[in-house]
Amino acid sequence: MSMLNASAGAAQAPRLARSGANEKPRVAPWLLPLILVLGLFYLYPVFDVFRLAFMRATLLANDGSYTLSTLIQTLTRPELGQILWVTFVFTGSSVVAQQLLGLAIALVVVRGESRGLFGTTIVRTTALIAWVVPGIAGGIIWKMLFNEAPFGGLNSILRLMGAPPVQWLSDPHIVMWSVVLSNVWRGTAFSMVVMYAALKAIDPVLYEAAAVDGATARQRLVYVTLPQLRSAILVNMILITIQTLNTFDAIISLTGGGPGRATEVLSLYTFNVVFRNYDLSVGAVLSILMLAISLGLALVYAVFLPKDEK
Amino acid sequence: MTPKARLLSLLSAAAIAAPLATAMAQDTITGDTVGPADAANTLTFRMTTDGPRNNDPALAAKYGKLFNDFIANHKGWKIELQMMSGDIGQEQARMLEQAKSGNAPDCAAVDSFVLPLFKKAGVLKSFSPYFKKEEIDQLFPFVREGVTGKDGQIYAWWWSTDLRVLYRNKEIIKDGPQTWDETKKAALASVEQGMEGILFNGGRYEGTTFDWLANYWGEGGKLVDDAGKPIFGEGENRAKFVKAVAYYRDLVESGAAPKRVATIGNYDDFNAAAAAGTTALFVGGNWQLSQLKGALEPEEFAKWTFSPLPGATKDERSTGTGGWTVASFAKTDDKVAMCANLAREIYMGPANEIQEQLPTRADFYSKYPIFSNETNKAFGEALKVGQARPGAPVYPEISNQIQIMMGKVLTGTEATEAAVDEAYKASLAAFERL
Numbered sequence: 001m002s003m004l005n006a007s008a009g010a011a012q013a014p015r016l017a018r019s020g021a022n023e024k025p026r027v028a029p030w031l032l033p034l035i036l037v038l039g040l041f042y043l044y045p046v047f048d049v050f051r052l053a054f055m056r057a058t059l060l061a062n063d064g065s066y067t068l069s070t071l072i073q074t075l076t077r078p079e080l081g082q083i084l085w086v087t088f089v090f091t092g093s094s095v096v097a098q099q100l101l102g103l104a105i106a107l108v109v110v111r112g113e114s115r116g117l118f119g120t121t122i123v124r125t126t127a128l129i130a131w132v133v134p135g136i137a138g139g140i141i142w143k144m145l146f147n148e149a150p151f152g153g154l155n156s157i158l159r160l161m162g163a164p165p166v167q168w169l170s171d172p173h174i175v176m177w178s179v180v181l182s183n184v185w186r187g188t189a190f191s192m193v194v195m196y197a198a199l200k201a202i203d204p205v206l207y208e209a210a211a212v213d214g215a216t217a218r219q220r221l222v223y224v225t226l227p228q229l230r231s232a233i234l235v236n237m238i239l240i241t242i243q244t245l246n247t248f249d250a251i252i253s254l255t256g257g258g259p260g261r262a263t264e265v266l267s268l269y270t271f272n273v274v275f276r277n278y279d280l281s282v283g284a285v286l287s288i289l290m291l292a293i294s295l296g297l298a299l300v301y302a303v304f305l306p307k308d309e310k
Numbered sequence: 311m312t313p314k315a316r317l318l319s320l321l322s323a324a325a326i327a328a329p330l331a332t333a334m335a336q337d338t339i340t341g342d343t344v345g346p347a348d349a350a351n352t353l354t355f356r357m358t359t360d361g362p363r364n365n366d367p368a369l370a371a372k373y374g375k376l377f378n379d380f381i382a383n384h385k386g387w388k389i390e391l392q393m394m395s396g397d398i399g400q401e402q403a404r405m406l407e408q409a410k411s412g413n414a415p416d417c418a419a420v421d422s423f424v425l426p427l428f429k430k431a432g433v434l435k436s437f438s439p440y441f442k443k444e445e446i447d448q449l450f451p452f453v454r455e456g457v458t459g460k461d462g463q464i465y466a467w468w469w470s471t472d473l474r475v476l477y478r479n480k481e482i483i484k485d486g487p488q489t490w491d492e493t494k495k496a497a498l499a500s501v502e503q504g505m506e507g508i509l510f511n512g513g514r515y516e517g518t519t520f521d522w523l524a525n526y527w528g529e530g531g532k533l534v535d536d537a538g539k540p541i542f543g544e545g546e547n548r549a550k551f552v553k554a555v556a557y558y559r560d561l562v563e564s565g566a567a568p569k570r571v572a573t574i575g576n577y578d579d580f581n582a583a584a585a586a587g588t589t590a591l592f593v594g595g596n597w598q599l600s601q602l603k604g605a606l607e608p609e610e611f612a613k614w615t616f617s618p619l620p621g622a623t624k625d626e627r628s629t630g631t632g633g634w635t636v637a638s639f640a641k642t643d644d645k646v647a648m649c650a651n652l653a654r655e656i657y658m659g660p661a662n663e664i665q666e667q668l669p670t671r672a673d674f675y676s677k678y679p680i681f682s683n684e685t686n687k688a689f690g691e692a693l694k695v696g697q698a699r700p701g702a703p704v705y706p707e708i709s710n711q712i713q714i715m716m717g718k719v720l721t722g723t724e725a726t727e728a729a730v731d732e733a734y735k736a737s738l739a740a741f742e743r744l
Contacts, residue, residue: 058744059406060431060703073743079736148570149579150506150588169573172723256514259572259717260724275403277707277740278427 052284059278074285079261079269087266089176090183091244097184098240099233102191107225109192110199124192131189139253142182143169146254169255172262179251179263186250187243191236198232199225231306238301242294266290345381345388353640353648354415356392356405360470360634360661363393372664376656383655387648394419399516399706402427409433414639417649422456422468422633423516426701434465435638440650441467445658448671452631452698466637467653470667472595473629473689473696474521475616477580477602479590486617488624490525490557493591497566500590506568508561509583509592512720515575519709520630520699521593522716525554527628527697528621538702539741543734553622556726559719572720581605584614593619596689600666618692631696633670668693707740708733 054066074080105127112120133141145153146168155165168178202225210220226233248267251257257264257272264272267290274283344362357363362377364370381387392415394401402424408414410431420428428434437457446454446464453468476493478486482500487493497508511517523533526542531550535541542551561567574580577598583589585605594616603611621627636657638649662669663678668689675681675690699705711733718724724732 056743059403059410060427060744073739078732148568148573149583149586151582151586167569170569170571170721172721255573256575256713258514258575258713259512259721260714262717262721262723272710275400276710278403278406278703279740279743282743 049284049287052281053288055281057280059280062280070281071285074282075289082261083264083266083269086176086261086264087245090180090247090263090265091241093177093180094183094187094244094247095237095241097180098187098191098244099237101184101188102193102236103195103229103233105188105192106195106199107221109196124196127189127192129189130186133186135186135247135249136253138182138186139250142178142185142250143254146178170259172259175255175259175262179254182254183244183247183250187240190243191240194232194236194239195229198229202228230304234301234305238298241297241301245290245294266293342391343388344377344391347388349386349388351387351644351648352390353387353417353645353652354390354392355649355652356394356415356418358394358398358419358634360419360657360665360667361391363391369665373656373661376660376664380652380655384648384651389652399424406431406433409639412641416640416645417636417638417652420466420635420637422471422635423520423699423705425456425466425468425635425637426705427703428637429459429465429701430703433639435640435646435649436463436465437467437638437646437650437653438463440647441654445671448673450670450672450693450696452696453633453670456698456701457635466635467650467658468633468635468670469653469657470662470665471631471633471670471693471696472597472668473631473692474524474593474595474619475629475689475692476619477584477592477594477598477614477616479584479613480615481613482590486615487620488617489620490622493620494561494564494566497561497591498564501565503590505590506570506583506588507565507591508567509574509580509589510558510567510571511574511577511593512558512571512716513573513575514713514717516709516713517577518575518716519712520632522554522558522712523699524619524628524630524697525557525621526551527630528619528626528695529554530626533708534700534702534704538700538704540704540708540734540737542708542737543731548730548734552727552730555715555719555730557622558716559722559726562720563722569721572717596668599685616688618695627695628697629692629695631693631698633668703744704737704741708737711736711740 053071054068055062055064056067056070105123109120109123112123130138147153148155148165148167148170150156152165154168158165167174169175206224206228207220210224215223245265246267248265248271251263251265251268252271255263257268266286270283270286270290273279273286359365360373362370362374364373377389381389398421402421405414405418405420406424406427409428410433414433436459441464449457449468450471453471454464457464457466457468459465476486478496479500482503482505483496487496493508501507511521526533529550531542531547531554533540533542541547558567562569562571577594580589580592580594581598581601583592584602587610596616599614599616602614606614618627619629636649636653638646640646640649658671659669659674659678661667662674663680666680666686668686669675669678669681675686680686681690699709702708715729715733718729719726
């Protein structure tokens, strides 16, 4: 079968080469609708954001003139440093935790499947349910759990166990970890799915060879599994980093960014600037900042991708 | 026909007939349209749940009747209903953007606290030709001022208002506290009886600012000057502002209020605490009285009452007043007139009555029996020291900054004066850009 395919491919190759030599490259007409849609719904808004960033436009007024003052004023705002730090802690913690937990669950599920254990489907489905829950709803669920009233979810359990209640949302030093926890709960399923697919794609022969060499479970993980997962881990981290940077729905319904600015991430700050302060230009500058951070991080991850898989 | 097939046919027929029956029951309200589908004129109306799509079926039916009667009186018209989501701030911002690009609905519910923004943007049509002077004169002064533009024309009809009061469990706190000191003492006394203490909004939520502002307004403090520029961080105003913030801080630090108030951003949390019997004192809205009535057993509800918000002294009292308006963005005069008719015939009075929402016209408190009862009379009395949010476009950002400041102060992460100064500086910067 493979011989037949190979010979067919060899026969076609010169014909394609001849055809390519005689015809000039041209824009395929079937791509035009796609280019039009992308241009209209993706590129134009991006262009508009860049245009607004160099204006002083609010929802109330726009004199139409261009200026650098918005850019300078926005990037020198005193609260921006704290917002970026909160964003860094939230994104970094969420990404690391989601990646580790997603990998751990995927390893457990794959291992369970290979041993024919009962419950692997239940584990996968349970994790996916959290992912399907919309961000706002997730925030509300966790708000009920973290409620510090005497009848609040988690504190009631702690009280039953004789433990003192925790100020999940009112303590500025704890609230960030409460928000990260709720985000990890929701986002882990995505990492699990990616890791699960990548684990399934590893050639079993590698494990057989490792077993023949007498490798321990830890050695199989470090020298076989993780190197084989490298690309998947990096791609997953790019995706969940961008996803987490853009997260604000779960935070707005859980803490609204408070107390104070303790959980106000860049995306929520941008939302507040546009929809509370009606400042389109500052919102545009902040959006570009988010874009730059996402692209920068994606490039950093891409550097570590195996060269042949880029 | 087999029994199974007959059953299926019956179920299918019932499924088809049910919506038709509902439509007939609701008369001319079908889907999102009120009135005959082939009516020559259409008015688009963007509304909150104060309408035929109210979550309470009984209220929805009452609104349905009001809308049906209205459209029956205006032959040749139909109304296309558009619903707003619960995120009012975002909805209003979007509507303002649509209005500026000429795509807003003909008629809409505009929150009274963002009305100044719409007026400043010049997107509202004058309602002056459609309301008599006697009607306008009956509006409470803060309402009349709120709807009137710089040219003396009125640009919306503000039909309902609300206010903040101090709710208490009479069994635990016998007398309504009149001053801040009395409030602290009463709250601490309730803590000794196993309660959480006084509850109030302190999270990132408009209610946090608005409920607290009564303390500042009671002292005579002002947020903005006549030009709409923030002035709360200067001179006497700053001293009053710091004093009112320190009052809230002291409530938390003394244990009179739980630290969790810094996370509360929803009036429903107070109802929940009252129902759970964990609080005996909270700052809430007048509408919560009927909610408490529905949530509590009659004997429990009988324990609850309310009093005006306390002040720094007995004589320094105020309360925040909000509410909803109806305004028009229509491009033609006949649609503006129809929107004004809708405001008058549905919302000005009838809607107040069916929803028990406080009217903005003084004469309605005697016209409608429901507003003549002792409770609503007491609310009406408290309205005398009512104060609306300032009609300045920078107010939403001032509110945002006060919410941030309150979070820092209540959690003790920043000194009161430093947090106030930060909020003031940020509000000024926002004002410069508007």
